[in-house]
Amino acid sequence: MSHTIIKKAPDLAKEIKLIIFDVDGVLTDGTLFYDNKGEEYKAFNAKDGHGLRMLEKAGIEIAIITGRQSELVNHRASNLNLSPQMIYQGYSDKCLAFKKLLNKTGLSPQQIAYVGDDIIDLPVMTKVGLAIAVQDAHWFVLKHADWISQQGGGQGAVREICEMLLEAQGKLHILLESYLK
Secondary structure, three states: OEEOOOOOOHHHHHOOOOOEHHHHHOOOHHHHHHHHOOEEEOOHHHHHHHHHHHHHHHHOOOEEEEEEOOOOHHHHHHHOOHHHHHHEEEOOOHHHHHHHHHHHHHOOOOEEEEEEEEEEHHHHHOOOOEEEOOOOOOOOHHHHOOEEEOOOOOHHHHHHHHHHHHHHOOOHHHHHHHHHO
16 A cells, blocks of 8 residues: 555645644554553554654654543653653543644644544644544544555554654655664
């Protein structure tokens, strides 16, 4: 399968200064594991994590907006050195968190990308400069995306998205070459 790209998506990606990620279904495959005590577990992809580090190295800010509340998200964000002030959990109305991010960063919606997989993500996806969906997103979300990954959530989609943004901004090859030194 090839990338689904709306013709304007590479141009839109050039303007992105901040990318917002959903968690369940984007940073994970959406599966929720619980032990007998009700403790929740999530599986994160290490390659996705390195993609996020590459974005930060290139000067692209990262935020998380999720409808659920989980200490595991805080732990993963901490592992990746993401700013706690850019993590918004427990927002069933993701537009509230989006408005807070706009105020905090001073960025315009056109300078922001959002990555989602389910209909709860659409209110923000339709307001940003670049709406991105993972390959296994809900069909209605796919319909409203400017760019769709080849990989599914938790399966390398985030890395793919990070590299797409870096490529569009002319930063990918410089970053990759830095690993040879």
